[in-house]
Amino acid sequence: MFRAVSVALVLVAGQSLAHAAEFKVGDRVFWKSDARASDGAREISIERFSFPSTVRDVQNGFLFLGAGWIKVEDALSADEAVEYFSEQIKLNPTEPAFLNNRGRVWDEKKEHDKAIADYEKAAELRPDDPTTHNNLGTAYHRAGHAGYAVW
Numbered sequence: 001m002f003r004a005v006s007v008a009l010v011l012v013a014g015q016s017l018a019h020a021a022e023f024k025v026g027d028r029v030f031w032k033s034d035a036r037a038s039d040g041a042r043e044i045s046i047e048r049f050s051f052p053s054t055v056r057d058v059q060n061g062f063l064f065l066g067a068g069w070i071k072v073e074d075a076l077s078a079d080e081a082v083e084y085f086s087e088q089i090k091l092n093p094t095e096p097a098f099l100n101n102r103g104r105v106w107d108e109k110k111e112h113d114k115a116i117a118d119y120e121k122a123a124e125l126r127p128d129d130p131t132t133h134n135n136l137g138t139a140y141h142r143a144g145h146a147g148y149a150v151w
Contacts, residue, residue, distance in 0.1 A: 024055065025058065028055075028078070029077065030075070030080075030081035031075055032076065035075075036070070037068040037070050038068055038069045039068045049066070049067045050065075050066075050067075052078075052104065052105075052108055053066060054066065058072075078105055081102070094125060096125040099118045099119070099125070100119065103136075103139065106139075107139055115139040116139045
């Protein structure tokens with residue numbers, strides 16, 4: 001029994017390492033809320049990055065996203081990001097940033113009605129956030145509801 005458990009743990013660890021190698025130049029990636037960024041010499045604000053960003057280079061466990069570097073383990077594919085932000089919303093239901101971030105993922109996946117639902121909920125929680133309102137208008141426009149895009 002102990003041997004089977006050990007093998008299972010090795011397989012799980014191997015899968016996560018294999019996943020880390022999946023990102024390549026040109027991929028669109030999101031990142032975890034606690035991700036940190038670097039310009040190669042010092043830590044920089046991840047707020048400078050477009051969300052999502054396009055991978056421009058992959059080196060030694062880091063992804064270069066144009067504005068700087070993040071660790072591969074902090075990067076998320078669109079499907080992983082939906083799961084990650086959904087879990088964050090469950091844990092923090094009154095934090096609009098997670099709804100806004102998941103909305104960006106839905107937009108990237110071209111699931112604009114789901115994006116609109118997340119942005120509307122985020123706007124209810126923080127009505128004075130211009131980023132959420134901008135994202136909501138963009139999602140309305142992309143969904144073919146341009147009349148709702150302008151308030």
